Amino acid sequence: MTQDLSALAESRDRQLADLLRSGPVVPVITLERVEDAVPLARALVAGGLRLLEITLRTPAAADAAAAIIRDVPDAIVGIGTVLTPKDLERAQALGARYALSPGATPDLLKAASRSEMPFIPGIATASELMMALAHGFQTVKFFPAVASGGIPALKALAGPFPQARFCPTGGIDEKNAGDWLALPNVVAIGGSWICPSSDIRAQAWGEITAKAQRAVASVKA
Numbered sequence: 077m078t079q080d081l082s083a084l085a086e087s088r089d090r091q092l093a094d095l096l097r098s099g100p101v102v103p104v105i106t107l108e109r110v111e112d113a114v115p116l117a118r119a120l121v122a123g124g125l126r127l128l129e130i131t132l133r134t135p136a137a138a139d140a141a142a143a144i145i146r147d148v149p150d151a152i153v154g155i156g157t158v159l160t161p162k163d164l165e166r167a168q169a170l171g172a173r174y175a176l177s178p179g180a181t182p183d184l185l186k187a188a189s190r191s192e193m194p195f196i197p198g199i200a201t202a203s204e205l206m207m208a209l210a211h212g213f214q215t216v217k218f219f220p221a222v223a224s225g226g227i228p229a230l231k232a233l234a235g236p237f238p239q240a241r242f243c244p245t246g247g248i249d250e251k252n253a254g255d256w257l258a259l260p261n262v263v264a265i266g267g268s269w270i271c272p273s274s275d276i277r278a279q280a281w282g283e284i285t286a287k288a289q290r291a292v293a294s295v296k297a
């Protein structure tokens with residue numbers, strides 16, 4: 077890495093460390109309707125979760141993220157399902173504080189390594205992790221966490237890669253959240269269990285606040 081890229085990587089790491097202090101549980105949010113965005117974000121913040129991931133999976137996603145950024149100042153909005161350099165630009169243009177991907181491509185890693193915005197690439201294997209580390213990304217998503225071998229797989233990766241920090245997602249729920257968070261190299265966990273599509277469709281904001289509160293309690297347990 078050149079000196080310029082190293083300085084950018086350090087600055088992103090510092091910003092990310094600051095953001096993760098508001099974690100460590102990140103609800104993964106998929107919104108079908110823009111009008112659900114603000115009440116959902118308020119329900120999550122009321123339950124104690126400020127760090128959010130809005131996935132770019134629906135046509136409503138960008139407007140939904142923009143509405144939360146505008147109207148819910150206590151929410152810290154990250155954009156998920158960033159698959160291309162263009163998605164990363166979109167996340168930045170929206171004013172998101174960070175971006176995440178379920179994986180990574182050489183193009184995406186290259187673009188993200190030249191950007192100021194904190195970015196968390198996804199990895200599921202040692203080779204993918206090596207690629208992320210080589211581009212200056214020490215904090216990675218482990219996705220799909222449970223299907224890729226779960227906690228034993230993450231413990232195995234910790235051996236050769238002590239510098240890596242993980243945000244597992246995919247298959248995490250209320251029952252196993254505490255086990256994942258107990259791992260020393262896990263800095264945050266994420267998942268859709270806190271705000272499943274069925275609750276969002278039903279506008280069950282009270283239920284979502286209760287799930288967020290239980291997630292916060294699992295961190296303290």
Ligand SMILES: O=C(O)C(=O)C[C@H](O)[C@H](O)COP(=O)(O)O
Nearest residue numbers: 156157177178245246247267268
């Ligand atoms: O879309 C993305 O950007 C992702 O990285 C994937 C999400 O983190 C998982 O799909 C969440 O998994 P579940 O909690 O099992 O629903």
